[in-house]
Amino acid sequence: VSNPLRNLDDFDRLIHEPARLMIVTILYTVDKADFTYLLRETGMTRGNLSTHLTRLEEAGYIQIEKTFRGKIPQTLCSLTETGRRAFEAYRRWLKQFVESIL
Amino acid sequence: MAKNEMEEIIQRTQRYWCVDGLAEIGFGIFMLLVTLFLLLNILIPHDPTSIFLFLLGYLVIVGLGGFGLNNIYRQLKERITYPRTGYVAYRRPSTIAYPNRHASRLVGTILLLVFIFTLVTSLIGALQNSLSIGANLTLFGIIMAMPLYLLGNAYGVRRFYLLGALIAVLGVVVGRIAFSESMGMLSILGGVGLLTIISGAFTLMHYKRTTRSLDDSSRGE
Numbered sequence: 001v002s003n004p005l006r007n008l009d010d011f012d013r014l015i016h017e018p019a020r021l022m023i024v025t026i027l028y029t030v031d032k033a034d035f036t037y038l039l040r041e042t043g044m045t046r047g048n049l050s051t052h053l054t055r056l057e058e059a060g061y062i063q064i065e066k067t068f069r070g071k072i073p074q075t076l077c078s079l080t081e082t083g084r085r086a087f088e089a090y091r092r093w094l095k096q097f098v099e100s101i102l
Numbered sequence: 103m104a105k106n107e108m109e110e111i112i113q114r115t116q117r118y119w120c121v122d123g124l125a126e127i128g129f130g131i132f133m134l135l136v137t138l139f140l141l142l143n144i145l146i147p148h149d150p151t152s153i154f155l156f157l158l159g160y161l162v163i164v165g166l167g168g169f170g171l172n173n174i175y176r177q178l179k180e181r182i183t184y185p186r187t188g189y190v191a192y193r194r195p196s197t198i199a200y201p202n203r204h205a206s207r208l209v210g211t212i213l214l215l216v217f218i219f220t221l222v223t224s225l226i227g228a229l230q231n232s233l234s235i236g237a238n239l240t241l242f243g244i245i246m247a248m249p250l251y252l253l254g255n256a257y258g259v260r261r262f263y264l265l266g267a268l269i270a271v272l273g274v275v276v277g278r279i280a281f282s283e284s285m286g287m288l289s290i291l292g293g294v295g296l297l298t299i300i301s302g303a304f305t306l307m308h309y310k311r312t313t314r315s316l317d318d319s320s321r322g323e
Contacts, residue, residue, distance in 0.1 A: 091108070
């Protein structure tokens with residue numbers, strides 16, 4: 001088996017999924033983002049986004065905080081240190097993988 | 103998802119702060135306040151009492167004006183932006199991973215050095231009268247346009263390039279017609295304020311037209 005293909009075993013499958021990668025990329029850039037922002041930016045349905053957020057929360061990659069802004073309920077999401085490290089590792093893996101196949 | 107797409111998402115998230123034009127409007131108002139204040143400084147007599155009042159006014163404008171505008175800005179964000187396109191809290195700039203960070207830092211450092219060099223030489227030039235009033239004002243306009251160009255480059259916001267170009271043109275025009283250096287500089291500062299307010303207002307109108315506030319019932323997860 002060639003090196004690029006062997007490298008395929010090393011990547012984080014949880015982050016690799018496009019929808020979750022989009023969420024993690026956004027949260028990597030900011031301190032916190034609410035559900036509305038993630039909904040608009042990802043273009044997912046509420047249910048779909050909620051499912052992906054739960055998966056990421058279960059993995060310890062993100063933290064979900066339910067608050068109120070005035071009388072309006074707000075769901076705030078932020079990347080945990082584990083999630084941050086996982087995303088950085090994924091970016092490094094992606095870079096190496098792209099370089100290895102070119 | 104390709105690496106480029108990830109970088110595009112990062113950049114789009116970074117420029118969310120200026121999606122509604124409110125920051126430009128706030129900056130423009132602040133520039134107009136500063137212009138008005140400097141104009142008063144030219145018009146009032148220069149006795150000790152006036153100088154004291156001037157310094158006091160300066161602290162009020164910069165301190166309270168900035169604080170007040172920041173509060174209004176936050177309230178408008180709460181009312182207009184967050185219900186429409188969501189809330190985002192940014193991390194400290196030093197911890198954000200920019201695409202091509204090293205290249206950006208190098209270009210930023212070079213531009214900063216050029217900026218400081220230009221500023222210092224233009225000031226020295228003005229002091230020594232080595233530059234004509236027109237050339238000084240043109241240079242001043244270009245210096246005022248540079249931060250907008252840098253912002254446009256850092257966040258990929260094209261309207262900042264246009265705004266920067268308009269301010270540079272304003273510098274050239276004022277340089278041609280100004281009869282005194284101080285009034286010329288005030289015209290440029292005021293022009294910068296007006297242009298950023300207009301740009302922000304157009305952006306805000308477009309933002310409000312293209313987005314709608316979500317119903318209270320559909321908010322949250």
